[in-house]
Each structure stands twice: as structure tokens, then as C-alpha cells.
């Protein structure tokens with residue numbers, strides 16, 4: 001495993017911090033504070049999934065990684081908005097093994 005093994009937990013911790021402290025100038029803060037922030041997250045997930053499909057069809061691995069990261073980030077924001085966390089995702093995956 002690389003040094004980035006915990007990066008998903010790290011990013012989720014930053015998202016939780018943004019939700020609590022709402023620092024100005026943060027994109028994540030804007031998602032939590034804007035009236036239509038949840039809709040914006042859902043729209044992003046839809047758009048990025050389409051972009052991911054196109055990248056996969058083109059065998060564009062760099063773009064595939066980029067869109068995957070966009071999706072994971074916005075998914076983590078959505079989980080946080082719903083008072084869920086990465087452990088909920090882990091548990092669901094673990095149950096399927």
C-alpha cells in the first residue's frame with residue numbers, strides 16, 4: 001500500500017471539518033451552505049458518471065482516474081450531508097464479501 005492508503009479517510013475528515021467550521025472560500029463549504037447544495041452534489045454525481053463512462057469507452061485511464069476522484073469526493077460530501085460516513089460504506093462492502 002502507498003502512503004496514500006488513508007487518503008479517503010483524510011478527505012472525509014476535511015469534509016467533516018468544512019461542515020462544522022464553514023471556512024470562507026471553500027468549495028465544500030459552499031455545498032453545505034448553499035440552499036441548493038445537495039442538488040448541486042447530485043447533479044455533479046450524474047455529470048461525472050457520464051464523463052466516467054466516456055473515459056472508460058475511450059480507454060483514457062488518466063481521465064478515468066480524474067472522474068473517479070471527482071465522484072468519490074462528491075459521494076463523500078453526500079454521505080456527510082446525510083449524517084453518514086465512510087464506515088457506512090465500508091460496512092456495506094464488507095457484508096458483500
Ligand SMILES: N=c1c2ncn([C@@H]3O[C@H](COP(=O)(O)OP(=O)(O)OP(=O)(O)O)[C@@H](O)[C@H]3O)c2ncn1[C@@H]1O[C@H](COP(=O)(O)O)[C@@H](O)[C@H]1O
Pocket residue numbers: 011014018025026027028029048051067069070073074
Ligand atoms: N476532492 C476534492 C474535489 N474534487 C472536485 N472538487 C471541486 O469540485 C468542483 C466541481 O468539479 P468539476 O468536476 O465540475 O470541475 P472540473 O474538474 O473542472 O470539471 P471536469 O474536468 O470534471 O469536467 C471544482 O471546483 C473542483 O475543484 C473538489 N473540491 C475539493 N476536494 C477535496 O476537498 C478538500 C477541501 O476543499 P475545499 O473545501 O475547496 O477547501 C480539498 O483539499 C480536496 O481534498
